[in-house]
């Protein structure tokens with residue numbers, strides 16, 4: 001049973017692409033030695049591996065889950081003489097080879113990985129994760145915690161999180177991965193989302209979700225980013241524009257003087273639209289979003 005698990009994982013994983021897989025001869029079960037043998041020479045890796053999420057599962061299945069050879073392939077030949085050339089080392093493999101090996105088991109939860117901007121840019125599993133040398137406190141085997149991990153490459157977005165108004169990512173209250181799935185999504189910019197484009201925001205800001213009897217049309221049509229900058233902003237409430245009235249008048253331009261609004265209302269910052277139109281995301285009682 002253990003051999004079958006090891007074999008199927010390794011087959012799917014390392015022995016390359018789909019076409020090649022069909023032609024591969026079945027690897028010989030006698031080429032596997034089991035993790036105990038590896039531990040004889042790799043004490044450090046084996047000890048540390050006991051607290052690895054991969055081995056937690058192995059324990060839960062009486063040791064029949066993930067073993068050293070699930071990722072490193074058959075190790076008998078290597079175990080005889082310790083020859084590095086006789087064992088698969090993801091640290092020395094190409095990004096694609098390692099990704100395929102990992103996806104041999106993780107394709108289910110990360111089905112969009114090949115399509116992701118990261119995969120296309122050659123950023124692979126081992127760029128962000130390390131099976132043996134993770135320093136992350138969570139159990140996700142990250143090399144470095146978020147957001148530090150992400151800022152190593154995305155220096156362009158970093159300044160936004162230092163602006164006067166920002167999602168508290170640096171403070172640890174919100175994570176990049178609350179909004180993005182770095183493993184790829186069907187949406188643009190790797191945003192976690194469903195058919196409802198706003199779900200990425202409304203899962204936390206549920207009061208804006210609706211449905212409302214009187215919707216404010218752009219909340220659905222433009223989405224939250226129609227008025228808000230998600231990472232950080234110089235403007236209160238993460239608004240896209242410093243002046244609320246300018247923001248509103250992009251579409252309601254300009255609210256005419258002499259109407260119910262009274263002369264000049266629409267242009268005076270001292271009297272912003274939202275002092276009256278307080279239910280800006282939608283209302284259940286008032287069509288003009290007044291209450």
Ligand code: HEC
Nearest residue numbers: 037038040041068069072075078079082084087088089092
């Ligand atoms: C008899 C001792 C011995 C056993 C048993 C053994 N190894 Fe090794 N292994 C070594 C030595 C020695 C090296 C270092 C080779 C070098 O640096 O040239 C090594 C290196 C490695 C490497 C790195 C290879 C590289 O390219 O740098 C991996 C991965 C590895 N072993 C995995 C395993 C696994 C998995 C098992 C069990 C299936 C195992 N080893 C069993 C002695 C052993």
Ligand code: HEC
Nearest residue numbers: 038042045046049054066067068071090091130131132133
């Ligand atoms: C889930 C997949 C996985 C499992 C299971 C696994 N390894 Fe590894 N191993 C890796 C990856 C990936 C690397 C490349 C370095 C890294 O990412 O930490 C690696 C690297 C190594 C190396 C080389 C270290 C170096 O610095 O080059 C050794 C030795 C090794 N593993 C031994 C083991 C032993 C012994 C076990 C079982 C106790 C084991 N591995 C289980 C994925 C795995």
Ligand code: HEC
Nearest residue numbers: 009053054057066070071101102104105125129139140141
């Ligand atoms: C043989 C199958 C197999 C292979 C190959 C494999 N994994 Fe896993 N991985 C698992 C299983 C099973 C778990 C435990 C899942 C759980 O606890 O729900 C796991 C857990 C993880 C976790 C932690 C998940 C969590 O929610 O805490 C990460 C991260 C991970 N694997 C990354 C990798 C990476 C990176 C590679 C390639 C270097 C890899 N895995 C290769 C089967 C595998």
Ligand code: HEC
Nearest residue numbers: 099102103106113118123124125127128129140146177182
């Ligand atoms: C750009 C960085 C990055 C890359 C590339 C990456 N991951 Fe992850 N991965 C993460 C982060 C960050 C998390 C933690 C998400 C969280 O905490 O919500 C994570 C979580 C996971 C988990 C736990 C389940 C989950 O979704 O939270 C697994 C399993 C995993 N990654 C496997 C992989 C595999 C396999 C690959 C390669 C095919 C890979 N990762 C590539 C950053 C990355």
Ligand code: HEC
Nearest residue numbers: 117118121123127146149150152153176177180182189190
């Ligand atoms: C090793 C460098 C590297 C790391 C680490 C990294 N990324 Fe990326 N990321 C890239 C590259 C390269 C691209 C594709 C080119 C681009 O759009 O910038 C990309 C693309 C993205 C995109 C899509 C951008 C777009 O315009 O479509 C998002 C979102 C993203 N990364 C978020 C993250 C998050 C969140 C993390 C941390 C969990 C992370 N990245 C870690 C290099 C990295």
Ligand code: HEC
Nearest residue numbers: 147150151154157167169174175176178179189225230231
């Ligand atoms: C509150 C949700 C949220 C958080 C937290 C978040 N992002 Fe984003 N991010 C978004 C949205 C929404 C977009 C798309 C913006 C647009 O379409 O105008 C985006 C766009 C991006 C892009 C594409 C380039 C750009 O600036 O538009 C990158 C890269 C990116 N985010 C990286 C990150 C990184 C790295 C982190 C953590 C440090 C992070 N994001 C945290 C929501 C978030």
Ligand code: HEC
Nearest residue numbers: 168173174178179200201204205224225228230236237238
């Ligand atoms: C993981 C939960 C989470 C997600 C997802 C999230 N937010 Fe937030 N958001 C928060 C928290 C927590 C705060 C309050 C931060 C603080 O106290 O400064 C906040 C603050 C805000 C504020 C400022 C509120 C104020 O009173 O100043 C706006 C606007 C906002 N978020 C919009 C968005 C948008 C748009 C999205 C989607 C792109 C989003 N949020 C996704 C948790 C989240």
Ligand code: HEC
Nearest residue numbers: 198201202205208218219223224226227228237244274280
């Ligand atoms: C038409 C522009 C517009 C759109 C679209 C929009 N907002 Fe707002 N939002 C505002 C304005 C204006 C404020 C400031 C209200 C105030 O200060 O009283 C605000 C305030 C907020 C606040 C602060 C708390 C509150 O209710 O005052 C949060 C959180 C928020 N918006 C989240 C969202 C989310 C999530 C979405 C998408 C579902 C969204 N917004 C779509 C204009 C918009």
Ligand code: HEC
Nearest residue numbers: 216217218222226247248250251273274277280287288289
């Ligand atoms: C991206 C365009 C856009 C922005 C920005 C915008 N709106 Fe709207 N607003 C609309 C549309 C479209 C409607 C629906 C008009 C209709 O049904 O006739 C609407 C409807 C309304 C209504 C209800 C009007 C009615 O006829 O029932 C009010 C009040 C309103 N908006 C106020 C505001 C305020 C205040 C702001 C600024 C915080 C704002 N809007 C920002 C596009 C926008």
Ligand code: HEC
Nearest residue numbers: 245248249252255260261265266267271272273275276288
């Ligand atoms: C002093 C309070 C007040 C301010 C400030 C205000 N409004 Fe109004 N607004 C109203 C009232 C009251 C109505 C009418 C409601 C009704 O007819 O039932 C209204 C109606 C509207 C309507 C519906 C169409 C119409 O013209 O009758 C829109 C759109 C609108 N306001 C947008 C705005 C915008 C944009 C701003 C800022 C530039 C703004 N309002 C500022 C009180 C205000």
